[in-house]
Amino acid sequence: MKKICFLILIPFTMYSQNVVQETEFLLDKKKYEQAEVIIEDHLLENPSDPKSIELLGDAYAYQSKWDEAIEQYKKLVALSPDNAEFHYKYGGAMGMKALEVNKVTALFMIDDVEDAFLQAITLDKNHINARWALVEYYVQLPGIIGGSVSKSLQYANELEAISKVDGYLAKGYIYEYDDEPELAEKYYKMAIETGGSLTCYEKLTAFYEKQKQPEHAIQNMEASQKKHHRNALHYQIGKVAAEYNVQLDKGEACLQIYLKNHSAEDGVPKAWAHYRLAQIYKYQNNKDLALDHIDQAISELPKIKVFKEEKSLILKL
Template structure:
């Protein structure tokens, strides 16, 4: 409330001098609420400033304020209907709103959602993100409201023409979703061969985990590590080891390496590595070490329920 009062008391010229660069910097720094506070009055005073409207919509989106984001992106679509990315962002916000409500209410967003993505795809033959959205949309929709594997594959083929890696990943997703694991595995492997990025490897690892094939998951992670040398992969291997109670010595070593070499860019907080170590020591019936590491995890993130539950389980050893 105090921050809002300060904003109202600031002279109007301070908003008129707010630059797009300043607002974009706030988004880059993940200061989404601050970006919203500055962009909102700026847009009110400059209702045709497309960039400011887009930034405000993005600020709302990052905060999952979907109604407000939809309103801003809708302005962009009306003001500049020939820009594909505006339709894509509008469709994306509609999609996220649909996911946040019950299934019956979600249907009310479906028409505008499909129209936004289809318009974006028509306006820009090279818009990769839109085609990804259409691949997922048509796979997830029930057939009764237009869902279609064939249509999804159509957009996957378009993706493949733009980017073989994206096309292969899209087809892997489609066949995985459609419960055709052999084809899914084939296309995820093709993506790795062509692209070899961490994303490609992660998709295959996640696939193996869902298929309850931890040996293959670990082998894939080790292959990725040999090629990419990422500390985050140490955590991934330790996670699989801990979850499936296998290759525990290897998992323990990887998790300790992850903790030793940790940087924020690795993504997963150290608390989760300590939690996985606690799981490994629990599997080994080493109660004292298991308690040591679960307590380290809880010290960093005391509110995580799975940590709390794990500690109770360890105490029963």
């Protein structure tokens, strides 16, 4: 009898594993609604499976269905109160909900949000994401209901003690948000010097673009390209050149390289590179080349409104 029961359990276990793997695959591919349907059905038969509950919560969270996500993560915390990640996700969903509701409602949620993140930190002394969440939460929360740069800096300092790069990036983020660009730039540069990851370079580039400093942004992306050798950076350089009408020859060369070496991993469709080239040629009063590239862009992605608007501008040259 025991053998029969064991044999019955094998396909059921394999089925459960397959459902979990399929859901994870769909979430990775950003097919959140499909993932939600599959894992919801699975949970009807396995209502207490922590992994399935977590995946359903994740599917909801990716779709900004915060009430539903909170419900699932709350179940996880009840099932596994010693799991730091579950407390972190629960706090994160509540925090995102608090940012969307009115100030009075948010005021009553603040303590629960902070408690969840602090519990994650207590359970896992090196939990980086929970500290990042506290940094972002207190920066974005209006001061009248508890937002505080000083509180954000407190958690940024804790991050720095665990990971200097994360600490520097957090401080760059805080000072950028607090309109202190010199300090923001300083810490983003320190993150690059210490870690040098693609993310570090991207944060500084984004900062320069927000500060309307395209020359600095291009210089930073070139430094990143030398280190990381990513074709996607060729597009980004061309994009900034086209948007700000600067270093057009460099922008043109980078976009041509991007098109020549393009692959699905680069992320941005070739049509957008053609669009940026059309902008550059328009600035150079080269109507024929501008039309050629904007037509290629429209041919590849005919529903993009800005492509057609750009063509109208080129035709007026």
